[in-house]
Amino acid sequence: MASKLDIPLHGPSVNIVRRCGSALSDVIQSKFGCVATFDGVDFERGPSTVQQRRPPVVPEKRFTVKLHGGVQLAVWKADLTNFQVDAVVNAANDQLQHCGGLAQALSIAGGLQIQRDSNDYISRYGSLKTGDAIVFDAGSLPCKKIIHAVGPHLSKYPSKSDLSGAERLLERAIESILDKVKENHLQSVAIPAISSGLFNYPLPDCANTIVTTVKRYYESSRSSGHLPKDIFLVNNDEPTVKEMTRACLQIFTNSRTRGDAKTSTPTVQLGNVHLTLKRGKIEEQQTDVIVNTASGQRDLKIGEISKALLQRAGYGIQQEIYNAPQTGHVIITKAYKLQCKQVYHTFCTEKCKDPAKQILAQKNLFNSVSECLWLAAGNHKSIAFPAIGTGFLGFGKKEVAQIMSDAVADFAQKVQKKLEVHFVIFPPDNDTFKAFEEQFRYIQQKASGPNFTHALDVMMSSQPAFEHRDDFHGDRALTPQISLIGPSDETTREAERWLSGLLFRSSDTVVIRNNFIQHFGEKEHLQLSRLIKGGVSIDESFENGRAGITVKGDSTADVVCAGLQVEAMLCNIQMEFVTEEECAMCCAVSTKNVSFERKTVDRSRPEFTERLSAFRKCGLRILKVDKVENPTLKILFAVKKNQLSCTTSQTMFQRIPAQFCEMVSRIGFHAEYAPPNEPAYGEGIYFAGTVQKAMEVWKGPKEEYLYFVEANVLTGNSTPGKPGLILPPAVGTDSLMLYDSVSGGRDISVIFSGYQALPTYIVTCKIV
Structure with a gap:
């Protein structure tokens, strides 16, 4: 059942929220699945203090319409360099030299591969013709492919005849793009207003031509064969977005019959809400x-x-x-x-x-x-x-x-x-x-x-x-506060506890423990270096298998804001990690996506009552038992079971922080979630044979709620572990024949492949 909780703000906390409210909201959503809203606080304007990866343009959908074959056409205001899509289109010149405008932005964001592939193509085949399109891999861009399309280049003040000739060339460029989408079986493509910038194509005419061509393409025989799911018309400046929206409204409204008019769907974009x-x-x-x-x-x-x-x-x-x-x-x-x-x-x-x-x-x-x-x-x-x-x-x-x-x-x-x-x-x-x-x-x-x-x-x-x-809405804004809405009492209370520890602290030090810090690369360390200013210092550490970042400074507000940006970076890293793991899982089992469910078990069912005794003996009261169902993980577990020639698995436990419950349900077990207090048996993924042993392996500060994952674990052929192992040791003298796992006595097992364990239940407890 959904839960709501209000946190009054006072003293330095008001200033912290004023400076970092947006970042705070993002982190709370990512860590706890809660929505945070703020009343009585005016956020600072100017450069954002939130995640450095945030695009300069907040993505907004302005228009959508269904084309023939079910293809959806949408107009977006967004940054093409980080738009989530199968392929982005670059408005290229005939030599594929990406030295200005959108081409340069995409080339920088995509890395050296973008220009290198372009140079290789030109050296082999020569320049492209106006209206042509070519497909390459997308380098570091967040998509699969980049399509370079050459639109017509006009003088600054084109004549009517010049514009008439250019119109056909622009049509050909759009058709070439859509042909490439079909040939490469892409599900989605993002197309900018080709030729409207440095190539001087008048913007209203450009918008009309692009929209008309896309519409006609999917109404004609050219669209036979593969059909994409989405065509996005994406630009990052307001004038172009408005022209694209205007062209869609005009062209699709005029093309409707009287009978169709009854099915019109008015839309409006209000910030992040598409109504x-x-x-x-x-x-x-x-x-x-x-x-x-x-x-x-x-x-x-x-x-x-x-x-x-x-x-x-x-x-x-x-x-x-x-x-x-x-x-x-x-x-x-x-x-x-x-x-x-x-x-x-x-x-x-x-x-x-x-x-x-x-x-x-x-x-x-x-x-x-x-x-x-x-x-x-x-x-x-x-x-x-x-x-x-x-x-x-x-x-x-x-x-x-x-x-x-x-x-x-x-x-x-x-x-x-x-x-x-x-x-x-x-x-x-x-x-x-x-x-x-x-x-x-x-x-x-x-x-x-x-x-x-x-x-x-x-x-x-x-x-x-x-x-x-004002009787019921305006008065609330007079008192500064954060309102949390979450899917359960546990999530809102976890978020409140974390927030209170951050906002209402007396110490000028923030310590963040999270083993995903080990995934920080050059970008993240550059971001950390930018946070070191105005008396703020940042130190990284890695001791006993646990990574940490300590933020210190003269000002509590500066320290907390810097700590929040570190948390935001970690949330980004974790989301990227999940995306990569899901891709690997899909490839391994030849499926299109990973699906999972956490179903809360009724308190009267045996799945709930059978667990009460074991947890009660440890001084814990079970609040909730969630059954985890993830078909992809189940297949991978079965494959691993066959590889290891295991006939049985063991029921074991792992205690994890609240923020990783969703992740373990989605992509299974990884060493980053729950490093033990002492990694005495290797650097793998630890499991305890009993709830009592799990309490010993994962000791932590006093918390209101504790989360245990129950799993089926394939220990196979096991041997005693020792510190520093990153893989199980070899069996005998054959260095290629490894043990399946290592142990730390009767009740501790350590595996080195997450697919050797299948999460089955997540148990939420409270200390009695």
Whole structure:
């Protein structure tokens, strides 16, 4: 069940949050899966104090449309040098000399390989023709391929005839790019406004030509064969992004028939929130979360939306909502037969004639939408709302459109994560759709202005539905505080404990223990050197198998801000590590992606009750048992079992920090998660045969919650270990024949391949 917790700020902590709030939010999300919001604090403007890897442009999606064959075309404002996609397109010259503009930026980001491959090609085959495209590996860019395309080069003031000739060449360049996407079976490609910069192609004409060509390509016979999933039109400057959006709106709106106009989907980008209005049935949505408006009796047969969801999901959802505890305005249930991951059931109050009660009903609706948004932002990427309150609750259609939009606008001002928000209107309900459509036009007008934050402030202050908004929203901003929303009480409490230790410290020293520090490379050490200023010093250490960084200084605020940036670097390193491991796992078992689930075991089931005794003997009370299901890890474990000729595995335990629970479920065991207090038997992955032994192997500072991973471990042919081993020793004189593991007595085993252990359960405990 979701949990919310507020942390008041005072003294130096206010200054720290003012300077580093964005970094703080990112780290809390990465470490604990919690969303952090800040009230009563004005963040500093100017150069960001957060992660140095953050791109200079915050990615924003501005427009999406489905093309023939299901290909999705989208306009993005983003930095191509770090856009996550299968292939990026470079606007190249015919000699492939990447010495200016986007070409230079991509070449620098991709490393020496980009220019080296280009030079090799030119030396072998000569220059490219205008309209040609060529595919190379992407070097250090975060994609698989880079496509160099040569667009037409115009004079600064081209004539009409020059522009007419260039149009066909630009069309050919775009067609060549899409041909390469097809030939290389790429799923996605990011295309900039080719020729519009240094090559002087007029921007409006360039946008029209690119959009028209992409549209025509997928409507013609040229698109037969492989079809990509996504075509992204990506640029990092506002004028170009606006022209691309304008061209898409104009071209795709004009191409619709009258009948198609009914299916139009207005969208608007509010910071990290992409808001979409659409007609449809809420029970058919495929977003991560579907929102239901439920009756106070929790009877899903009451209300049209609840009935539709109940009919599609099945009776299991009714049984769960009857038994589920409620906190705040929301109950979360599983999706059952719906095509989402979770259902958020909200409980709004009926609007009556009493003016005071009307305001309370409006507040309730606003808060219900807000709470759903913050809960979704913690673990999900998309959420779908029906038009809440337009049925038996008695709200007006325009009133609901305003209140729900108001809640999204308020959320968009604070959220640090991207979220897709859908307002889904029942198809025959034209009046409600028109009310929301009118509200969308108002939002688009405000959000398209140069100052997004100010525009939202204006929008919030001018909404007629909330004359008394200060009664329930504005007052909260007077007291500085951090609000944490997490998936459980344990996660929010872990985040609070970490935050409090960081923000409310008396010492001018921050010590960070994390073995992923060993993965720091040249970039990270350069970042560390930049943090050493104004009396701040940073020392790295590695003792007894544990890596650490100590930050010291004269000012607590400076030290904490520097420590936060180190934490942000570690979060980045860990995300990259997970991505690389998932790729390796996919290659090993020939699958497209890694899927996993952590299913909480009911307290009445044997899987829960059978574990109580062993943990109780160690003075621990079990709060939760999660079953880990990861088909890819299971296959790799079976392969390893066959390789080692093991007939059985041992049930063993490992105690890990909270931040690695998700990682072990996703990519299995690695030595970085849980180095023992004394690595007396080698530098591998340690397991204990009992809970008691795990408590001895992994002693730590007093903590509120302890996390144990139960695993099946293949020890195979084992031998006693010793300090310093990075692999098991050889069996006899044959240096190629190694033992499968090493031991430290009866209850400690050390393996050197993570695939020799399969995580089965994660047990969350509290010391009695």
